[in-house]
Amino acid sequence: MNPRPMLKLSHFLNSGNKLFQRRLRGENAGNCYNLMSSAGFSTARQSYGAEGRTSSRIFADYSIFKGKAALSAAPVLPTFSKMDSGHTKVDRRGVIMLTFRPAIGERKYDSEKKQLFALSVTEVGSFISLGPGDSCEFYHDPSIQSRDAGQVRKSLSVKPHADGYFISLSVTNNISKITERFTVPVTTAEFAVMRSAFSFALPHIMGWAHSTNPPTDSVGRDFPKVHPQLAAASEWDR
Template identity: 45%
Template sequence: MLNLSLSSPPVGTTLQNPKPCTIKLLSSITATPFTRLNPKSSFSLFTSKTLSLKCRYQDYSDKQQQGLPSNRYPPNDSSFGSQPAAASPPRFFVGHSIYKGKAALTVEPRMPDFLPLDSGDFKLSKEGFVLLQFAPAAGVRQYDWSRKQVFSLSVTEIGSLISLGARDSCEFFHDPFKGKSDEGKVRKVLKVEPLPDGSGHFFNLSVQNKLVNVDESIYIPVTKAEFTVLISAFNFILPYLLGWHALANSVKPEDASRASARTAGSAESEWNR
């Protein structure tokens, strides 16, 4: 009697690019000569042996599920074998700096924050902003960044700067601890005023911090050309600070068609008023 055992993938398993199942005999059959013991006795032609057949694909699958390496197949077979983990997308750090004799100004965007929902979608939780960093000069072409003062421009404040004319000015006041126990202990005032000759604007940041006993004012002249570069950068980055780029990148043509059909009735009623 032959006893065969065959290992195979579980029922319902989908095999991608299956390889031919190689069968390996783990034991052999031994033949015994025909021998009659007596007229009434039974006889056997073969000695009973147990045979075992093993499918190599199952061994490979088990190792893959356990995260173990497998060298069953050639390394140039891209269908099998461990694949390198997908690398996370690279991050980009950008900014623009203006250097003058008494101070330096660095402008850097900060992207908005999104909150994941239970549905798998995302909702804007915090708008982005533009971070201004002012550092006083410590020598010729040298700046003391350990004494830097920062000011975060909101999207509305960016809009005020974008709308400035050659002779216009604006002023922003920030209290980082507004509504908290330390309210009033830190005061930041940013003034943007035109230069007397109309060649640009002054950026003047005054900081009074009673918590660390700091009272400092840093100002830097920004020429018309430099101010134009800032305005151009602000115009470009503003929709991204609002998070609208995420919506635009997620819209598919079929989604846009359905959205247009849903809003057609409300749009017509709006124009008919």
């Protein structure tokens, strides 16, 4: 058992600490997204895909269809914002989005009743480093930064069985007193696909795949330049 308790972060939100708010957005993607969708898209013009274009126009879910529920996984890339220096930085880290759909008949699944769980970068790290027999559990709270904290909660657990893992999502609403629960048995082979695909996706959702591959919009600019990071690249400067 390697449980990862939900961070109680709500009281930090008025601290005005930019670094820490960035962490909130990065590490607890769910909260952040919720914030953003409440805030509407009025600032969305400042936020765009790397290289100034929409970054996820191709959908390629990996789906596992089982008796009681279906589980789909897909990477969601980070978003980027332009700094005053003209350079680009990660605005919001990407996630691996898990979607659960309940079965509503023989191999029919109800998209209307789907529930989502967005694995953060560090949760993906936990997932891909699971050894045989290991388990892990993650907790998300959409209202963590408000007085409604704790009213609705999601927990995702990954627990071993004879040939693979059970991946379960439970969504508890303390107001409506309703708990929804999905459990999908994942075979060793299916888990190997997830582990391999999540490992591949990790540097992409972190933005490292973008930062190590220069933007293609500079194709053809073939003249030497002084590195803007040259000074910053020295560990002896501050």
